[in-house]
Structure formats: structure tokens, C-alpha cells
Amino acid sequence: MPKSSSLRRWAGAAIAGATLMAGAVQAQAKPPECIAPAKPGGGYDLTCRLAANGLQDADLIDEPMMVSYMPGGIGAVAYNHVTGVRDDDPNLIVAASTGAALNLALAKFGQQHSADDVRWLGALGVDYGAVVVRADAPWQNLGELMAALEEEPSSVVIGAGGTVGSQDWMKAALMAKAADVDPRSLRYVAFEGGGEALAALLGEHIQVFTGDLAELKPQLDSGEVRILAALSEERMAGPYADIPTAKEQGFDVEWPIWRGYYMGPNVSDEAYQAWSDRLRELSETDSFATLREGRGLFPMARFGDDFDSYVKQQVEDFSQLAREVGLTQ
């Protein structure tokens, strides 16, 4: 092959490449983005998609929102990324939940990080903890279970989808505390996610599962499980109307699991305000209510500074709780 022809071809390719590159760059003029600090398929993924699909359906964003994944360090990798690298990106929100607040309280994101490092944007929904047993379990209400725990803490096998120090464990530990039992004397089994724990409950390997309320709807409908208590402030409506709260049974345990978002610390006030208004507007549309219910979430509407102070207060409460249940000094 003569050299000139291969050179000419190369030049042609280079021009083609340059044009394509310019085109691609224009096409990517910064669509809004939501980072799910986990692998695809988990709760954070769904939290991002809730915003992405909701905002798109309600025409609150011009371009579809991109969902990207940044697993690692139970969310710490994304937290580092947003506080360090993309700290002022006005088009970036990151999915978060009660779990992130708990991890911050336990310094699991590293000692150098606190809840003050990001701007908490708002929450679009909430689920509540639930105390679940099989339909054929001997305990008819929370009181009976607690009595059994009080008498002999190791007589009841409790399982859930998280390690010591996780949300699921905190629910169990708070229950133990309400029954005047040292959380360390429980029999607690940590599974990899709520699904495996639920399977273990159905297969009679564990007796009590400290899960999430809305997650359990299919099994509740089919009558396989009995929910002894919802860890919410008040009774929930609809299919959950018959489930008493722990509080009304005399045990002061609450565990809301909010699903929300944060932004980088140096995002401008305008951008922060615009996003918080956008989410507030979204939460008020009818189409979003359907979407939220489908995702198994109850309404929660806290945005902007209101949400920011809510999360920071929660982190402080959790630090206090962690000391009380013996997790930290």
C-alpha cells in the first residue's frame, strides 16, 4: 500500500473523529445527574429513579436525568467524591437515606467527614421499620414478644439484613433496650440484605425479622407473615391500618427510613434552592403519588433548610443512641 494513500485515509479518519467528538460534546451538555452510591438494583438506585422518572413525568426537567452508580464504602466513596471532586456541580444530586445519617453518626464515612460537609436537599418519601414474625408464631402482639425477650433474651432468634451497627440492627437493639435487655445478649443473625433475611424467616431459620414495613406488603397480603408492630409515629393507612405502632403498645421505638438527596457543599444557593423547589413541586403532583406508592414509600415532604436541619439533628440523635446501645464509647 503506497504511503500517501494510508496517510490520506488517516487524515480522513481524524477529521471524522474530530467532528464526531464535537457532536458528542454538544449532545452531552450536562444533563442532570443522580448518583446512586451503590450497585444497580438496590434502594439507592430506586431512590435515584424515583427522582429521575418523577421529574421527567412531571416535566420539571428539560433533559432526562442520568443515573450513575458509585458503589463502595457503604456510600463513603460517593460522599468523598461529592465533598472533594464535584463539590460545586449544580446538576448533581446524590441519593441518601437514614442509613447514610447512621453511618455519619458512627463515623463510618471516616473521622474527617460529618453531616455538615454536604447540603442536604430533601426527602421524597419514607418507609418505617417493622417487627415481623411468621403467621404461625406464638406471639400475637409486641408485648408478648417483649415479655419473652425480657425473660430469656437468647430464646428468640432475631435476624435482619445488616451487620452490627446497621439500620436493621439498630431496630433490634432499640427493641432490646425498650425491653430492658442488653442488645449484646440478643441472638442476632446478620444476613446480606432484607431479602435473604425474609427467606430465612419464611424457612423457619429465624423467628423475628426487623425489616421495613412497605417491603413486606406481598407477604402480608398472602398471609405468610404477621407484623407485630410498625416503628412509625402513627398508624399507617390502607393495607397497614390494622398494624399497631410500637408506641401504642407501650414501647417507645421509632425507625423512619427516609429516602432523599444531598448536593455538594459548594453548590450555589440558587442551584440548591432551584432543586429544592423542583422536588417540592414534584412531591405535590398526583402522578408522583402513584409512583411513590409503587415504590412502597409513604409521603414525606421536607425540603431545603428544613430537611438540612432534620438530618443534622438525626445524626446527633444517632450518635447518642449508638452510645446508649453500647456501639461507641
Add this chain to the structure above:
Amino acid sequence: MFDFLIDGFGVALTPLNLGLAFLGALLGTLFGALPGIGPINGIAILMPLAYTLGLPAESALILLAGIYTGSEYGGRMSSILLNVPGDAGAVMTTLDGHPLAKKGLAGPALGLSAVSSFIGATVAIIGLTLFAPLLAAVAVKFGPAEFFALMIFAFASMSAMMGKDPVKTLIGAVLGVLISTVGVDSGTGVLRFTFDMPELYDGIDFVVMIIGLFAVSEILLMLEHAFRHDAEGEMAPIGRVMVKLSEVLYCKWSILRSSVIGFVIGILPGTGASVASAVAYTTEKRLTDHDNSFGTGNMRGLAAPEAANNASAAGSFVPMLTLGIPGSGTTAILLGALMLYNINPGPMMFREQPVVVGGLIASLYIGNVVLLLLNLPLAGVFARVLQVPRWLLVPSVAILAFVGVYQLHSDLMAIYLMLVIGVFGYLLRKFGFSLAPVVLGFVLGGLMEENLRRALSISGGDVAILWQSALSVGLWIAAALVVLLPLAAGRLKAKLMEKAA
């Protein structure tokens, strides 16, 4: 009682849904063929598209299920052609698939694996249709103690892979298990071997691990072969392209046995295609490998893991559809997709959403036929990847490795980690280690530790729980048999030989 399935075929055979099944199969094959971009990412990437297009629930599910099954087909391609597994279930496929390609039989290898995949998936889908609710009830009987016994059985099966260098096989497995201990301890939340790097808290990601071990080390080895101009790196010229019927028939029992093994293991929540293909491969090696040719390009050694990983993919739909519990990472994300459509998979789904369930199962049948028809004639085309000159092929492998890891993690640390693991993999291969025991140790070791500790937390420390159920006793006996029987058989054979002489 099969009304839902007849209705389902009615749904799946509409032109739109048929087209989506085809599109899903095609895209899935492509996603699976690219190392690192497996079914989970394929579905995550296309889920917003399905939603944006406003597809109804059953259509979206058909598209996504097509991607899932398609990528299980596609995952084998890079295993066979490049010795780089496309996803977790395709690791065992490299063992005999790549040697076949080296012999110039890439075409028949791809064809045979397509047929095995088809049979595996079909057996599993029939199982799913007939016994789903029944099987779900058995699957939950698998508690931590039974899983621990299953892992013991799986490790015992691995003894078949000891080969000529048992010490290095064992060292490889131990290293694999050690790597699985990195990260937050699932029982106590303690950080192990993370060295204050948050990127390591969640443990070493499987994709980063196999891409590093296989793809990066392969690049270095290819460079070595090219530099030395030695024959080891050379491929025999591509011979015939189509698989022969006699070759399929030669493997028929291996395929059927592996299909059943894959399906059963796929049903259990928490174990997936990687465990299924490993158990199928080692079982077949033990049963049929009389001349010790597994690992050198034995057709059965290729057919077994391929049938098993596709069967397990279909099997993992059982707990998802009947219990609402995902059996694998991929079904977890399908579950999420359903929830976006206000459908809660679970015990009531067969009754409340028969159209969705029927349409999904019907689309699995159709998708598999589509995939077989797509893959058989294309085997010859894909085999030509081997004719791509090295200087183009190697940068392509590098690009795929980088893009695969980057789009999964959006984080550079993961890429650096992949490179470090790549050097580690290269050194292991230079020292004469096989990578399969490392990967199996990694997959099985983590499950073994977690389940042992869960079982003991349930019993409060009493080890008797490990052999209290009939299921676990059965698995312990099976584990003992797979280790002892070959020894006994060997003795017997020697005695007979003596007598004959």
C-alpha cells in the same frame, strides 16, 4: 392451571413484544459479550429507556428478561475467544472453551455452547413453569446451616480440579478465600484488610477481580508471546465453523445433568451462575473425564458450565416470582424494575398479575429460541474475532476492561485496583497457577464463612446445627462421597488391572 401461560403466549407473541424479545436478545448478547458489562449493567442501562418509551409492564419485563438471557449467551464469547470471561457465570467456560478455540475449533465451540445454553435454559424454564411454587417452598428450607454444607460440598467437588499440581491449586483457592475476606465483615461490621480505603469497604468487586485477573494478565501474556514469537500464543487457523450433531450427542448427558444442577442451584437465593457452573463442571469432570482431557479442550467440559449457567439464570426467577426474593443480583434489579410499575413480585403475583407472569415465562421460551437461531449462524462470524491482528485486538481488550470497570464504579480507584489485580494474576499464571481455583475460592469462601457464622449465631454457638436437617446431612454425605469415591474407584481399577495382568 396453565391458563396463565396460554394467556402469556398471547401477550408475548404480539408483534411489539416479539420485537422487544428479539431486541433484548440481541442487545443482551452484545452486553454479555463485552467483558465487565454483564446482565446487571445491561438492565440498569436499558431500564430508563423502557420507562421513557412508556412500555407497559409486561413489555418492559419481556425486554429486560431478553437482555438477561441474552447476556448469559453472550458471556461465553470472550471466554472462548479471548480467555477473558464476560461475566461471573462464564469463568468455567474458559477452561475448555479457550483451548478449543486454540485448536481452531472456535466456531464449533461457540455453536456447542449455544446449543448447551439453549437446552439448559429450556430445561430450567420448563422446571419454572411446572414446579415454581413447590420449589420455592423447598428453597427457603435452605438456611445458613444448609448453605454451609452446600459450600463444603462445592469445595469437595473442586478436588476433581486438583490436576497435576495439587499444592498450587490449594494455594490458589486459599488466596481466593483470603481476597473474599476484604471489606466490612458481614457479621460484626468490623473492617478487615481495608487499610483505611473506603473503596475496599464493600469488598473487592467480582467484576474488577475477574477483569483484572483475566483480561489485564492476558494482555501481558500476549505481549510476551508476541515478543518471543513463540507458538504458545498462536491460534490454529479457523477450521470448520458449524458444530456437528455428533458432537452435541456426545455431550447430551453432560448437558442434561448440568441443566438440572444449574436449575437447582439457581433456585437457591444467594447462589448464582458462578456456583452452578463450577459444580456442574467438576461433576462432569468426575463422571465423564476418563482420559483426563478436561481443561485441554474437551467438548463436555465446555457444554457442562454453559448449560448450567443458563439454567441457573432461569432458576433464579423462581424465588423472585414466587417469594418476591431475588435469587441473584440480576433478578434483584428486575425486581426493582417491576416495582417501578407498581407490581410487587411475591406469593400473590401468580394470582394478581397472571398476564405479567405468563408473559414473562412465555417470553423466556421465545427468547431462547430466538437466541439459538441468532447464535448458531453467527458463531462463524464471531469466530473471526480471532483473525483480528494482535495489534488491534489487545487495545480492544484494554478498552473493554477500562470501560467495563469505569461504568460500573464511576471511580478511578476501581481501575487502579483492577490493574494491581492484573499484575497479581499475571504473576500467578507465570508461576503455573490456574486462575479457576482462585475465582472459586473467592466466590465460595465468602459464602462459606458468612453462612457458618450465621448458623452459629442462630444456634448460639452449638455446632450441632450444621448437621441437624436432612438436607444438610445429605450434602455432607455427598461431599464425603465426591472425595472418597474416586479414591476407592482408583483402588478398584488398580486391583482389576492387576488381576487382568
Add this chain to the structure above:
Amino acid sequence: MTLAADRILSLLLLGLAAFVAVQAWQLEVPFSYDPVGPKAFPLILSGLLAILAIVLFVRPGASGQWPTGALLLRLVFTMVLLGLYAALFVNLGFLITTALVSVVIAWLFGATPGKALLGGVLLAVGSYLLFTHALGISLPVGSWIEPLLGER
């Protein structure tokens, strides 16, 4: 150096086993619900590894052929190149880094400079189109380009 490689390996493995044991021993466990705890597995594994390493030291296998001189240099160069690829991937963007790395690798594998240039650029552009347009995967554009867009 017929027997040396495996012996060196066994010493490295012994070192690794010791490291693992020390690290595992130092884990601080607030409390554990199972009697095994997070320490036992790594400790058992390090013991196993140590025993196997000793067996390997006593009965080493053949050493195989190890890269030296120019080849070793090339292997190290390739790893450094891939490391640079990773380091520049986000800031310079996918297209430029991929083109550069592909050209160099192609050249390393014996392509003529012309072929390497053409192949590298085509690979970069082709894979970019495949990933972003056909498969919907987003790739880094390059932070140097972003100011040109006039945003941020």
C-alpha cells in the same frame, strides 16, 4: 535458577501469611453474636497458607521462563501505560486517552506507525460510538472540554 522461582514464591507467601495473621490479630471487635467472629477465618487461612508455602518450598516445581531484559522493560512499560490511561481517563476524556493508548499498544505489538495511528484513532472513535450511542453508556468527555461548553 531451575528451582528458585517456586522457592521465592513460597517465601513471599509465608510473608503474606504472617502479614494476614498480624492484621487479623489486631482487629478490634466491639462484640460478636457468633462464636467464630471476624478473626478466625483469616487466621485459619493464614495458617493453611503457611503450611502450603512450606510444602511448596520443600517440593518446588519447574520454574518456567521469566521475562528479562527488553521484554521485562516492555511489560513494565505496558503497566505504566495502563496506569497513565487510568490517571488521565477522566481529565483528558475517553477519546483522546483511548486513541493515545491504543496507538502505543498497537505499536508495541508490532504494527507499523501508520497502521498503529490509523487503528488507534479508529478504535477510539468506533468504541466511543458503540458505547455511547448504541449501548447508552456514558463515558468521560474530559474536564478540559467542559469550560468550552460555557457552563459551570
